[in-house]
Amino acid sequence: MAIYYIGFPVLMLVAVIDATFMQLFRLWGGAPSLMLMVIVSWALVAEIEDALPWAVIGGVMRDLLSVTPTGSSAVAFVVIVIAIDRTFPKINWHNIAIPPPTILVASYVYGLMLFGFHRMAGWDVPFLDGLWYVILPGAIMNFIAILVVFRLIGGINNFLRPQRGSMLR
Amino acid sequence: MIGNRSPRTVAIGTALFISITLVILSLLGTLSPAESLGRAPLTFLENIFGNLSGSLDSTADDIAEIRSLRTRNLELEEALADYQAELAELREIRSDYDRLIALLNYTTQTPSDFRYVTADVIGRDTAGVVRTIHLDKGTRDGVATGDPVITELGLVGRVVKVSATGCEVLLITDSNSAVNARIQNPKRDVGTVRGTLSGDLVLTFVDPDAQIGVGNLVLTSGEGQNFPADLIIGQVTGVSLSDDELFQQASIRSLVDFSRLEFVLIITNWEPVDLSVFEDTTEAN
Numbered sequence A: 001m002a003i004y005y006i007g008f009p010v011l012m013l014v015a016v017i018d019a020t021f022m023q024l025f026r027l028w029g030g031a032p033s034l035m036l037m038v039i040v041s042w043a044l045v046a047e048i049e050d051a052l053p054w055a056v057i058g059g060v061m062r063d064l065l066s067v068t069p070t071g072s073s074a075v076a077f078v079v080i081v082i083a084i085d086r087t088f089p090k091i092n093w094h095n096i097a098i099p100p101p102t103i104l105v106a107s108y109v110y111g112l113m114l115f116g117f118h119r120m121a122g123w124d125v126p127f128l129d130g131l132w133y134v135i136l137p138g139a140i141m142n143f144i145a146i147l148v149v150f151r152l153i154g155g156i157n158n159f160l161r162p163q164r165g166s167m168l169r
Numbered sequence B: 001m002i003g004n005r006s007p008r009t010v011a012i013g014t015a016l017f018i019s020i021t022l023v024i025l026s027l028l029g030t031l032s033p034a035e036s037l038g039r040a041p042l043t044f045l046e047n048i049f050g051n052l053s054g055s056l057d058s059t060a061d062d063i064a065e066i067r068s069l070r071t072r073n074l075e076l077e078e079a080l081a082d083y084q085a086e087l088a089e090l091r092e093i094r095s096d097y098d099r100l101i102a103l104l105n106y107t108t109q110t111p112s113d114f115r116y117v118t119a120d121v122i123g124r125d126t127a128g129v130v131r132t133i134h135l136d137k138g139t140r141d142g143v144a145t146g147d148p149v150i151t152e153l154g155l156v157g158r159v160v161k162v163s164a165t166g167c168e169v170l171l172i173t174d175s176n177s178a179v180n181a182r183i184q185n186p187k188r189d190v191g192t193v194r195g196t197l198s199g200d201l202v203l204t205f206v207d208p209d210a211q212i213g214v215g216n217l218v219l220t221s222g223e224g225q226n227f228p229a230d231l232i233i234g235q236v237t238g239v240s241l242s243d244d245e246l247f248q249q250a251s252i253r254s255l256v257d258f259s260r261l262e263f264v265l266i267i268t269n270w271e272p273v274d275l276s277v278f279e280d281t282t283e284a285n
Helices: A002-019 A021-023 A034-045 A048-064 A071-087 A099-120 A127-160 B007-028 B032-104 B276-284
Strands: B116-124 B131-134 B150-151 B154-162 B167-171 B178-183 B189-197 B201-206 B215-222 B231-240 B246-252 B263-267
Touching: A002 A021, A002 A034, A002 A048, A002 B116, A021 A127, A021 B032, A021 B189, A034 A048, A034 A071, A034 A099, A034 A127, A048 A071, A048 B007, A048 B032, A048 B189, A071 A099, A071 B007, A099 A127, A127 B116, B032 B116, B032 B131, B131 B154, B178 B201, B178 B231
Parallel strands: B154 B231
Antiparallel strands: B116 B131, B116 B263, B131 B167, B150 B154, B150 B263, B154 B167, B178 B189, B178 B215, B189 B201, B201 B246, B215 B231, B231 B246
């Protein structure tokens, strides 16, 4: 249960860090997304029942600090969590092979879904330019930073659920 | 039936249902009060973190720029001397202008009539594809949707979302932004300044016969009543024909550094003329 008490303030903080500190690393139109890295890391180490609430709450928090319709990021995060659950078994938090390619794909899935939601909300989104000008730099920065975030989230999960951690492959 | 389903399926179904419902309600606009309420604590935190990240950013910049700033300071001192002479001359012209305006009993809203609220930039849109900034002033400070936002160097954008304690500003560099503009050339030609995905500004829909010169200032025209007239947008840096060769277009360089905005001014008392009555007439015809 502790995981849910921790989750809310942590996600709130992550959303704010995404809108402030992470914007200092903006390259072209893209910036690293700590929220996406947290959600992907959590989906890789925890059960889907634990990861989904983080995806929904984290997505809503992120959208509240954006012009994106509320819930758009939540839908995208939920889709990513489901895809990860179907693709990989739960991995050990020392794993360094799976998180980087996963975040690369997740960045594109998330970016493309957000483009779609922006279009639905009436924003003009130059689709092809956005692929390389916005999503690519963000995906590369996520790729570089994911292992740090993954180790941190894996550590938290291991601390909160030690019995499950010991069974990890 | 639900009792037969695994907790995993129920969790997936619930998460998808909640998320999609939120998107639909948000698109319909019914979530606005709840969004405003939910944004308040985030804006509070964003204010604290925004100041911290702003200080961090400016400290790093300051260290890197000390040498270039010294040279720049010398250049500016020389320029200041020139401008002071020009200012004296312009004051004389302004004095003549004021007297003539008084004679004509002509009233207009000038920058000195505007009421400004100073706001700190506390964050930026996380989506990347939309160029917006978050400010620490909201409805409590008199800010409303549509309010123009400027700095002493020129136009920044307009407020698109507002809560009690904060607001979101769509920058003029965003590709969704369009500002009716006037070129400060002898014929005072007009056009539309649009943002691009790369953050550059382009002046489009300018008459092909217009004489646009590199260095010409571009100001808001006030047409369409999206912004007050005569706010500086930027300076022309290059001119070309549009792809279909029906119009001229020019690249514009704003004096505002949009990536390093720290504080801005929100004009809170500008009231656009309601043009909807004319649109209705056109539709009726």
